[in-house]
Amino acid sequence: MTYRQRLSLFIFIDSCIVLTAIFFSRFLVDGTFHVVTFPIVLSSVVILLSHYFLSFKFHLYKKAWEYASIGELVSILKVITISILIASIVQQLIVQEIQFRLLTVTWLLNMSFIGGSRFCWRMFRDSYLDKVVNKKRTLIVGAGSAGMMVARQLLKNNEADLLPIGFVDDDEKKHKLDILGLPVIGGIKEIEATVNELEIDNIVIAIPSLSKKELNMIFQECAKTSAKTQILPMLEDLMTGKVSVKQFRDVQVEDLLGREQVELDINSISENITDKVVLVTGAGGSIGSEICRQVSKFNPGRLILLGHGENSIYSIEMELKETFKNTKIEFIPVIADLQDAKKMLIVMSRYQPDTVYHAAAHKHVPLMEANPEEAVKNNLIGTMNAAEAASWNRVKTFVMISTDKAVNPTSVMGSTKRLAEMIIQYMDGVSDTKFVAVRFGNVLGSRGSVIPLFKRQIESGGPITVTHPDMVRYFMTIPEASRLVLQAGSLAKGGEIFVLDMGDPVKIVDLAKNLIKLSGNSIDEIGIEFTGMRPGEKLFEELLKEDEVHEEQIYPKIYIGKTSELLIQEIEEIISTYSNLDKAEIREKLIKLANYQVRLKPKLPVPM
Numbered sequence: 001m002t003y004r005q006r007l008s009l010f011i012f013i014d015s016c017i018v019l020t021a022i023f024f025s026r027f028l029v030d031g032t033f034h035v036v037t038f039p040i041v042l043s044s045v046v047i048l049l050s051h052y053f054l055s056f057k058f059h060l061y062k063k064a065w066e067y068a069s070i071g072e073l074v075s076i077l078k079v080i081t082i083s084i085l086i087a088s089i090v091q092q093l094i095v096q097e098i099q100f101r102l103l104t105v106t107w108l109l110n111m112s113f114i115g116g117s118r119f120c121w122r123m124f125r126d127s128y129l130d131k132v133v134n135k136k137r138t139l140i141v142g143a144g145s146a147g148m149m150v151a152r153q154l155l156k157n158n159e160a161d162l163l164p165i166g167f168v169d170d171d172e173k174k175h176k177l178d179i180l181g182l183p184v185i186g187g188i189k190e191i192e193a194t195v196n197e198l199e200i201d202n203i204v205i206a207i208p209s210l211s212k213k214e215l216n217m218i219f220q221e222c223a224k225t226s227a228k229t230q231i232l233p234m235l236e237d238l239m240t241g242k243v244s245v246k247q248f249r250d251v252q253v254e255d256l257l258g259r260e261q262v263e264l265d266i267n268s269i270s271e272n273i274t275d276k277v278v279l280v281t282g283a284g285g286s287i288g289s290e291i292c293r294q295v296s297k298f299n300p301g302r303l304i305l306l307g308h309g310e311n312s313i314y315s316i317e318m319e320l321k322e323t324f325k326n327t328k329i330e331f332i333p334v335i336a337d338l339q340d341a342k343k344m345l346i347v348m349s350r351y352q353p354d355t356v357y358h359a360a361a362h363k364h365v366p367l368m369e370a371n372p373e374e375a376v377k378n379n380l381i382g383t384m385n386a387a388e389a390a391s392w393n394r395v396k397t398f399v400m401i402s403t404d405k406a407v408n409p410t411s412v413m414g415s416t417k418r419l420a421e422m423i424i425q426y427m428d429g430v431s432d433t434k435f436v437a438v439r440f441g442n443v444l445g446s447r448g449s450v451i452p453l454f455k456r457q458i459e460s461g462g463p464i465t466v467t468h469p470d471m472v473r474y475f476m477t478i479p480e481a482s483r484l485v486l487q488a489g490s491l492a493k494g495g496e497i498f499v500l501d502m503g504d505p506v507k508i509v510d511l512a513k514n515l516i517k518l519s520g521n522s523i524d525e526i527g528i529e530f531t532g533m534r535p536g537e538k539l540f541e542e543l544l545k546e547d548e549v550h551e552e553q554i555y556p557k558i559y560i561g562k563t564s565e566l567l568i569q570e571i572e573e574i575i576s577t578y579s580n581l582d583k584a585e586i587r588e589k590l591i592k593l594a595n596y597q598v599r600l601k602p603k604l605p606v607p608m
Contacts, residue, residue, distance in 0.1 A: 014052075020109075020113075023040065038095075039095050040102075043103070047084065055079055058075045076118065084103050091103075136201035136202045137198065137202070138201065138202040139195060141169075141218060142168075142169055142205065142206040142207035143167040143171065143174045143184045146232055148180060150232060151182055166184065166194070188217070188218055191203070192224045201227055203222050203229045205219075205232060219514075230249060265490065268490035269298060269486050269490045272355055272486075272489050273299075274299050275299065276354040278304065279304035280295070280303070280304065281356070282358075283306055283307045283316055284307040284312025284315065287359045289312070290479055290481070294479065296320055296323070299327055299329060302351065304351050305317055306334045306336055306347065307335065308335070317333045338378060338385055339377050340385070344386055344389040345388075348393040353393075355489055356386065356397070358386050358401060359401045361379050361382075361401065361420075362413065365411045365413045369413075369587070373579070375412045376574065379416035379419075380420060383423055383424070390433050394432060394433065399485055399489045400420065400436070400438070401485060405417060406421055407439075411591075412586075412587050412591070415591045416594075419567075419571050421497060422567060424436070434492045435495065436489070436497070438488045438497075438498045439499045450508065455519075458515065461526070462526035462527045463526060463527035463528055463529040465531045466531070467532060467533045469530055473506060484558070487558065498558055499559045499560070
């Protein structure tokens with residue numbers, strides 16, 4: 001109905017209630033049917049007029065009563081109480097007597113009837129008009145402030161397709177209590193039983209302060225059920241209205257890594273990047289493109305996007321120009337091959353970068369086993385060309401992206417990355433440029449990661465293929481890996497191999513199981529098939545060799561590896577002769593050299 005129709009209806013209802021209340025109060029107080037007296041009529045008129053005036057003043061007729069709560073009840077209390085007080089004052093001034101009992105009973109009846117007339121509409125709507133149809137029965141994990149906010153919004157929001165049924169929380173003081181009419185059923189360990197007993201369709205994890213290990217533990221309990229598991233967005237986003245109850249996000253595999261991200265020293269990074277010229281090789285790749293995004297947040301003067309693939313460079317250029325269109329950053333795409341030493345010298349000379357992040361490399365283990373000559377060309381020759389060009393043009397800092405596969409390598413890829421580290425450390429000793437390497441494990445979501453493969457296999461109905469049931473890997477997210485690279489550049493003194501404390505390694509088979517559960521399938525439906533280890537693979541990856549480890553951290557969760565023997569002459573020999581060797585010989589030489597242990601000859605006694 002229109003506002004005028006609604007206003008007329010409420011004025012009519014209130015008039016009937018106010019007049020009925022005062023005359024009925026006279027009957028209750030004095031026990032007589034002689035209710036039409038001058039004091040009663042006078043009080044009726046005063047209360048009625050006061051009620052109209054105060055209702056407009058406190059916007060009582062503009063309230064949306066289907067959403068009525070404590071605030072609306074307080075408004076009704078003010079209007080009725082002030083009206084009764086005005087009537088008592090008028091009685092004292094004109095009749096010289098205040099009928100306290102009559103006014104008290106009138107106040108009670110007005111509160112009951114006017115308040116009831118308003119709130120009964122909400123009760124009717126909640127009970128009948130908005131009766132739940134096809135809503136998903138939802139269990140909320142966490143009975144704290146965030147959980148209550150979720151429950152309140154779900155109960156109020158007609159468009160939400162989730163119906164809260166109850167809470168689970170490990171706080172025993174809340175067990176068996178009702179919050180917003182919903183029971184706190186038990187602890188986290190009772191999730192499976194609760195889901196089965198109450199026929200729960202959805203689980204919402206509403207504890208913003210959870211660590212990743214705690215979230216992993218809760219998810220493992222949720223994964224025992226058939227219910228879909230979702231997680232609360234950032235609490236401040238809910239409070240500020242950036243997201244609604246319809247925007248719970250699915251739990252991602254990144255949430256289950258069980259390790260916290262490293263906090264960065266923003267000031268030191270800014271000194272190296274802000275208003276400077278930064279060049280990123282492999283800028284179109286998974287790691288390189290994320291480094292470009294992270295670098296751009298620090299407002300460099302110029303960002304050189306160097307890569308071999310024109311499509312990927314174009315994509316990252318367009319993305320950055322759109323994202324940072326309100327900044328003065330100049331994005332310069334450069335199509336170049338690292339194996340072209342002359343082109344690398346020209347690029348470095350033309351743009352004179354202050355910092356180079358060298359992310360370009362061949363990283364796929366089985367492919368490099370089949371094509372070892374390409375690993376030599378890209379990972380060794382390409383790194384040497386980029387490093388020498390940076391040195392020749394007096395670049396301040398050169399940061400190379402390495403891998404945990406460079407430790408005790410058993411693959412061509414790992415071996416070439418280990419030898420590339422040696423090139424970087426050698427260049428630091430003969431150049432004014434500070435050369436460093438950053439070594440970390442697998443990155444989730446990169447093109448060579450197992451995650452995209454597992455997702456495709458799940459989408460096609462399975463099975464997921466895992467090489468070995470005991471295979472474990474270290475994992476981190478692409479943004480965190482990229483931020484670590486920036487931090488390494490700011491910490492560089494020259495010659496270091498920076499290594500992140502990546503926490504506990506993750507079993508690949510557990511990762512596969514989690515992905516299956518996150519997709520809403522069961523392990524029996526998708527299946528896991530063990531295919532055997534591929535050439536060059538190891539069961540366990542290491543981040544540092546025993547003789548490389550510095551026990552002290554240079555920065556929270558960041559270590560520095562000790563400098564080992566640099567076999568630069570042997571590396572140059574491989575570079576000069578690899579084209580004359582077959583694949584097996586190249587592979588053998590690379591792995592042997594990367595694992596070469598220098599044995600110091602015992603010192604002879606000095607002749608007297």
